Amino acid sequence: MxxxxxxxxxxxxxxxxxxxxxxxxxxxxxxxxxxxxxxxxxxxxxxxxxxxxxxxxxxxxxxxxxxxxxxxxxxxxxxxxxxxxxGTGLSGDLRLLITDYFRPNAIAPLLKRLAERYPGLRLHVTVRKSALIEAEPADFDIGLYMQILHDHAQPLLAGVEPVRDERLHWVIAEHLAAERPATLPLVVLPATCSLQGLALNILERARRPYLVAHSASGVAGLQSALSAGLGVACLNESSIPPGTVPVPASWQLPALPAVQFRAKVNAHSGAFARDVLGVLKAHLT
Known part of the structure; x- marks a missing residue:
């Protein structure tokens, strides 16, 4: 057969x-x-x-x-x-911090599949800003955060591993992509978000007129606002929601850098966390 x-x-x-x-x-x-x-x-x-x-x-x-x-x-x-x-079955409790920019449409089903595959592994997942994860709080075993790859990007440190690289895009609802506005309507997150700060700085350096059309509290809200046609936002590739597209080149918006998702293990978490990270990376890429 x-x-x-x-x-x-x-x-x-x-x-x-x-x-x-x-x-x-x-x-x-x-x-x-x-x-x-x-x-x-x-x-x-x-x-x-x-x-x-x-x-x-x-x-x-x-x-x-x-x-x-x-x-x-x-x-x-x-x-x-x-x-x-x-003899490498995984079992035990593990605290995972993750940025909400990382594959937001896929992370929930991914974690569900991991729970089904490793029933003895109990994941405790918290969504947090990348800067807070990178700062290494005490309440985690594995942290997954986003690093912007500009000229002064933080190099990989001990215990940090690259997971995946993604491009950044200016994104808009598909039905609005044909007409370029004189003043760019932006959908933004709070000023504490480094990615949104980057987008605003790039527009200001390029002297591209913009206005803040909508403020969202999180990536999910940002995606909803984009899908509803409320404006333009800067998003990584895997975060682009259905019904939206990268802004056409004819709009002549300034270029954006790439980002890299990185995983780090708490230095005090021991070998178990490093073993789990090896398994998680196979599913997170």
Whole structure:
């Protein structure tokens, strides 16, 4: 009897989560053509179309949705067996601090899957600003924060590991992207947010007129305001909500730097936290 290739199933799950072949290729450390070829092999094996492809990305077909559920179960079982054979099953309490800019649309289902995969691992998750996580408070074991990669970006320190790089974009509701306003209406977060401070500084240096059209208290509120067409905001790639798009180049907005998500382990948390970080990184990239 024919058997599924776990590598192909893993590619399916990454493409489904990333939304585009380009983003999936980056996470898988493969070329975009190699990822596309893997999907074609899987579709040929199943005898079903699993994705529809367009300029805006990829979307699962009903058959792809069914296979995705099975794929996650098979991959989870594979990991459980491997950890059992190696004696590296994870169990215990772990305090995780995480910035709300990190894959906000995917983090809740991701944590749910981790809980299902490692039932003995009890995650206590708190969302906090990147600057507070980077400052290393005492109440955490693993912290995941965002670092802006400008010229004076903080270098990697001992105990800090890169997780993923993302581009920053000026973002607007899709139905408003065609017309460039003379004064840029901004959707912003509080002044204590370093990313929003960066965006304002860049606009001021470029002498681009703007006004604050809406103030949100968190990333979720910012995304809602963008989707409602209340203005433009600066967001990292994985935070761009449905119904919005990067601002067209014809608007001639100033360029934005990239960001890097970094993970750090509390120096007092011991080997268990470092072991968990190794497992988490495989799911967070």
């Amino acid at each position: 024919s058997r599924f290739d776990l590598d192909l199933l893993n590619t399916l799950t990454v493409v489904a989560e990333a939304g585009t072949l380009a983003a999936a290729a980056e996470r898988l450390h493969r070329s975009q053509s190699a990822v596309s070829e893997q999907l074609q092999k899987l579709e040929s094996f199943c005898g079903q179309q699993l994705f529809t492809r367009s300029k805006r990305g990829t979307r699962l077909t009903p058959a792809g949705e069914r296979l995705l559920g099975h794929a996650r179960q098979l991959l989870d079982l594979n990991d459980q067996v491997l950890h059992d054979m190696r």
